Amino acid sequence: MVLDNRMPKLMAVDDDVASAELIVRIAERCGYEAFATSEPRGVIALAKTLEPDLLAVDICMPKVDANSLFGLLKDADFSGTVILVSGQDQTVLNSTAEYGRSLGLDVALALQKPLQIAELRSFLAENMKSLAA
Numbered sequence: 001m002v003l004d005n006r007m008p009k010l011m012a013v014d015d016d017v018a019s020a021e022l023i024v025r026i027a028e029r030c031g032y033e034a035f036a037t038s039e040p041r042g043v044i045a046l047a048k049t050l051e052p053d054l055l056a057v058d059i060c061m062p063k064v065d066a067n068s069l070f071g072l073l074k075d076a077d078f079s080g081t082v083i084l085v086s087g088q089d090q091t092v093l094n095s096t097a098e099y100g101r102s103l104g105l106d107v108a109l110a111l112q113k114p115l116q117i118a119e120l121r122s123f124l125a126e127n128m129k130s131l132a133a
Contacts, residue, residue, distance in 0.1 A: 010056060011035045011050055011052040013055065013056065014057075015062055020037065021036050023120070024036045026121060030121055031128060040064040043064070044073070047073070047078060052080050054081050054127065055081070058084075058085055071103065082106060083110075084107060084109070089112075090112060108127075
């Protein structure tokens with residue numbers, strides 16, 4: 001599927017390289033062009049370059065946590081959709097998602113690790129339909 005003559009893009013940000021790569025593999029199988037980074041400090045510059053439609057973010061990373069990253073994304077006028085992925089409990093995921101939304105970000109999904117692959121695939125498929133509409 002093509003979006004404005006390009007595939008939709010997903011960028012996974014996680015200090016655990018294996019987790020980021022798993023999200024990338026799932027996204028690629030769902031028809032996305034996908035990228036991973038384990039260096040959260042460069043996310044804003046990379047997001048400006050890649051212009052991802054979706055940004056999958058781990059909550060707890062060294063140097064930049066999700067709440068700090070949300071502030072940077074807001075300042076950079078990020079207009080894509082955010083997916084939170086974390087080993088934290090659902091209460092922490094929900095409060096982090098609410099904080100992102102309070103800043104005006106589109107935080108659409110909060111997934112606990114270990115990742116529920118079927119849930120992520122389903123979300124990616126639905127998101128691709130909405131991007132194509």
